[in-house]
Each structure stands twice: as structure tokens, then as C-alpha cells.
Amino acid sequence: MFKRLIALIALILLALAAESSLAAPKKKAKARSTDAEQSVLFIGNSYTYVNDLPGMVNQLLKAGKNAMRIDSFTRGATALSAFYEDASLRGGRDKLAKGRFTWLVLQDQSQTPAMRPQATIRYVALWTELARRQNTKPVLFLTWAHAVLRDNRVELIEDMQDKTSYTYCRCAVDNKIDIAPVGEAWRAWYKKYPTKPLHCPDLSHANNRGTYMAACVFYAVLTGDSPVGLPTLGGVDRKTAGDIQKIAAATVAKFSPEACLKKLDAANDELPDAATARALITRDVTVKQLRDKLGKPAYVTEQDGTTVYQFRLRNSGELALYCRGGKPYSATIRAGENSGVDIINIDEL
Missing domain, CATH: 3.40.50.1110 (SGNH hydrolase)
Structure with missing residues (x-):
């Protein structure tokens, strides 16, 4: 009889504990760090x-x-x-x-x-x-x-x-x-x-x-x-x-x-390479021809009567066309980020 009473009391206490747990408000998740912490x-x-x-x-x-x-x-x-x-x-x-x-x-x-x-x-x-x-x-x-x-x-x-x-x-x-x-x-x-x-x-x-x-x-x-x-x-x-x-x-x-x-990798793959750009540089090359083949210049700068058109090439390469009075007279081509520069005198082509 005594053992049954103890068991009954234990069950009642467990039930009360469970009820208390359910009734208590849930602890809020930690708020965003305070200004002292962040x-x-x-x-x-x-x-x-x-x-x-x-x-x-x-x-x-x-x-x-x-x-x-x-x-x-x-x-x-x-x-x-x-x-x-x-x-x-x-x-x-x-x-x-x-x-x-x-x-x-x-x-x-x-x-x-x-x-x-x-x-x-x-x-x-x-x-x-x-x-x-x-x-x-x-x-x-x-x-x-x-x-x-x-x-x-x-x-x-x-x-x-x-x-x-x-x-x-x-x-x-x-x-x-x-x-x-x-x-x-x-x-x-x-x-x-x-x-x-x-x-x-x-x-x-x-x-x-x-x-x-x-x-x-x-x-x-x-x-x-x-x-x-x-x-x-x-x-x-x-x-x-x-x-x-x-x-x-x-x-x-x-x-x-x-x-x-x-x-950006996909865009790079769409750019022409240095060999393609070099083939475009002829004695009669024009800015329009390069625009048509290479796209819009990345930079256009003017200094001391010279206009420089810089075109992007694959793998951080670059073609720069130097013009005076609208006529190209020189070009430089760099095949990539760490490569040398190929200088082309257009008048001598």
C-alpha cells in the first residue's frame, strides 16, 4: 500500500512538472548582439x-x-x-x-x-x-x-x-x-x-x-x-x-x-584574344572597324592632340589604338595581365 502511495505521488509530481513546463513562457531566442557585443x-x-x-x-x-x-x-x-x-x-x-x-x-x-x-x-x-x-x-x-x-x-x-x-x-x-x-x-x-x-x-x-x-x-x-x-x-x-x-x-x-x-568569367570568354586583335591592325585600319570587331572601347582618352582608344581583350589583355586627327598611327597589344607589350607602327605596315 505504501509503495502504491509513493508511486501515485511521484506520478502527480511528474504531471505537475510537465504542466508547469508547458504553461511557462518559452525562453526567447537570443536577440541580435547588443552594441557592447558588436x-x-x-x-x-x-x-x-x-x-x-x-x-x-x-x-x-x-x-x-x-x-x-x-x-x-x-x-x-x-x-x-x-x-x-x-x-x-x-x-x-x-x-x-x-x-x-x-x-x-x-x-x-x-x-x-x-x-x-x-x-x-x-x-x-x-x-x-x-x-x-x-x-x-x-x-x-x-x-x-x-x-x-x-x-x-x-x-x-x-x-x-x-x-x-x-x-x-x-x-x-x-x-x-x-x-x-x-x-x-x-x-x-x-x-x-x-x-x-x-x-x-x-x-x-x-x-x-x-x-x-x-x-x-x-x-x-x-x-x-x-x-x-x-x-x-x-x-x-x-x-x-x-x-x-x-x-x-x-x-x-x-x-x-x-x-x-x-x-565575369563567361564575359571574358566572349572577348577576342590578342591574335585576333593583331590581325585587325593593318595600314588602313579605322576606329570604326575595331569598334565593329572588338566592341565599345573600355577607355577613350585625349592628350596633346592624340586620342587613345583602349579595347579589352581576353584574360586582361588590351589593344590600344593611337590616333591623330582621326587617323591611327600606332597600336599596342598586351596579350594578358603579365605579358609584354607588342608595339606596332601602323605607318610602317
């Missing part, structure tokens, strides 16, 4: 500090109730290689080592990913190794290309953007790290709003709209939230700010470094 260190040059991009990111994070501790180490015209190697620029490495940052934003010198991609690839890997020792997650700042002025309109240099995007995406995939596709958001903006430039008059740095675009992209990458509906900053008018937010949100939502590499 922090960001920006390392870069004037593309980072002009218009105070870190400060603008900070304001957007606070407005979106995603406040984080923001810090930066910047120096004009400086590459990731110098920030890593130069003893006088060790401030970035020191801050990373001591700051317990959640994120490390890496921005290389603007031309290096396009013109010396192996340098970017090498030093992103080295910075990634440093960051991971501190349990910090690297984020690549995929920058925008320079621009040219054509018919009083600012145009993004597509060739430079392709090369810049390719290098940063290669780094992101190889190192398995995050990427903020700012340059691709700029590209999307210029396609839709060609009369509202994001570049300063120097055709390199960002104006207020450009910095606001970059800040919106970083907001989306760092928080996983859309920047649509955030306040306007930097003197950008409300309508333009809304348009920028939408393009930033759409770019981040659909961007994949793997897909970007695949797309």
Missing part, C-alpha cells in the same frame, strides 16, 4: 574616410536600432599591403589586436584590385589570418571604379569595375569571408540614374550620394536588415535617399561572389 573596425584610405563613411554607417546603425561600436584606421592613397607591412602604419594592426572587434572591413587602394590583383589577393589572405586569430570576421569593401566624363555625363568605367569586382570576389570565395558589394550597387545606380552621379568632380572619390550608398550597403551587410526606410544623411534629399536605399537593398539581397565570378 563592433566594426574599418581599415582603408580616402575611399573610407571621405565624407566619413564609418560615421555615416554608425548613424544608420543607431537609427535602425542596431547600434555598434565603430572605429577606423585610415591613410590616404594607402594599400592593404602598406597597412600590413609598414611599421609607421601599424595602428590598424594594433587596433585589431586590442579592440575585440566583431567585424574588420578591408578596403584596398582603389586601383590595386584592377591593376595588381595578386597584391590584393595576397594581403586580403594575410589580413584574414590576423582577423581570425582575434575571432574577428573580415568584410571586403568592394569599391567602385573611377569614372570618365563623356558628353557632360559621368560614366562608371565598366572595365575597371569588372576587374575590381572580380578580384574582391575571388578573395571572398578563396577565404570564405563576407563582402559588401558597394561597387556593384554603384553600377546598378548608374544604369538606372545616369544623370545623378555618385562620384565627386575628381571622378574617383564619392560625393555625398555615393557615400550614402556605401553606408546603406554596409548597413544591409552588417545587420542582415534592409536599409529601406532609414533616415537620409549627408544632405541627400529624401527622394534620392529612398532610391539609393532600394538599390542598396536589392544589390545586397541578390549578390553572390560565386555568381559574380561565373558571370
Whole structure:
């Protein structure tokens, strides 16, 4: 009898415990990390500090109730290689080592990913190794290309953007790290709003709209939230700010470094090779003939009465045609990134 009573009491206690467990509110999942837990260190040059991009990111994070501790180490015209190697620029490495940052934003010198991609690839890997020792997650700042002025309109240099995007995406995939596709958001903006430039008059740095675009992209990458509906900053008018937010949100939502590499590889395969380009250079060659065969020039520059048309070739090759008074007189062909240059005197053909 006593044993039955004990068993009955045990069953009652189990039932009460189960009921209590079901009735109690479920423990909420851990909320997004607090501002004391989340922090960001920006390392870069004037593309980072002009218009105070870190400060603008900070304001957007606070407005979106995603406040984080923001810090930066910047120096004009400086590459990731110098920030890593130069003893006088060790401030970035020191801050990373001591700051317990959640994120490390890496921005290389603007031309290096396009013109010396192996340098970017090498030093992103080295910075990634440093960051991971501190349990910090690297984020690549995929920058925008320079621009040219054509018919009083600012145009993004597509060739430079392709090369810049390719290098940063290669780094992101190889190192398995995050990427903020700012340059691709700029590209999307210029396609839709060609009369509202994001570049300063120097055709390199960002104006207020450009910095606001970059800040919106970083907001989306760092928080996983859309920047649509955030306040306007930097003197950008409300309508333009809304348009920028939408393009930033759409770019981040659909961007994949793997897909970007695949797309750019396919585009490269469609380009003519150096041998094909060389066969087009005859004594009677014209710019129109090259346009018809090679497509739109990546760059057109004028200096001292000479106009230079630069055409893209496969594997980062290039054909440059030099004209005076509309007549071609010389050409150079480079078969690839690390190949020599073939100089052709057209008048002697």
C-alpha cells in the first residue's frame, strides 16, 4: 500500500512538472548582439574616410536600432599591403589586436584590385589570418571604379569595375569571408540614374550620394536588415535617399561572389584574344572597324592632340589604338595581365 502511495505521488509530481513546463513562457531566442557585443573596425584610405563613411554607417546603425561600436584606421592613397607591412602604419594592426572587434572591413587602394590583383589577393589572405586569430570576421569593401566624363555625363568605367569586382570576389570565395558589394550597387545606380552621379568632380572619390550608398550597403551587410526606410544623411534629399536605399537593398539581397565570378568569367570568354586583335591592325585600319570587331572601347582618352582608344581583350589583355586627327598611327597589344607589350607602327605596315 505504501509503495502504491509513493508511486501515485511521484506520478502527480511528474504531471505537475510537465504542466508547469508547458504553461511557462518559452525562453526567447537570443536577440541580435547588443552594441557592447558588436563592433566594426574599418581599415582603408580616402575611399573610407571621405565624407566619413564609418560615421555615416554608425548613424544608420543607431537609427535602425542596431547600434555598434565603430572605429577606423585610415591613410590616404594607402594599400592593404602598406597597412600590413609598414611599421609607421601599424595602428590598424594594433587596433585589431586590442579592440575585440566583431567585424574588420578591408578596403584596398582603389586601383590595386584592377591593376595588381595578386597584391590584393595576397594581403586580403594575410589580413584574414590576423582577423581570425582575434575571432574577428573580415568584410571586403568592394569599391567602385573611377569614372570618365563623356558628353557632360559621368560614366562608371565598366572595365575597371569588372576587374575590381572580380578580384574582391575571388578573395571572398578563396577565404570564405563576407563582402559588401558597394561597387556593384554603384553600377546598378548608374544604369538606372545616369544623370545623378555618385562620384565627386575628381571622378574617383564619392560625393555625398555615393557615400550614402556605401553606408546603406554596409548597413544591409552588417545587420542582415534592409536599409529601406532609414533616415537620409549627408544632405541627400529624401527622394534620392529612398532610391539609393532600394538599390542598396536589392544589390545586397541578390549578390553572390560565386555568381559574380561565373558571370565575369563567361564575359571574358566572349572577348577576342590578342591574335585576333593583331590581325585587325593593318595600314588602313579605322576606329570604326575595331569598334565593329572588338566592341565599345573600355577607355577613350585625349592628350596633346592624340586620342587613345583602349579595347579589352581576353584574360586582361588590351589593344590600344593611337590616333591623330582621326587617323591611327600606332597600336599596342598586351596579350594578358603579365605579358609584354607588342608595339606596332601602323605607318610602317
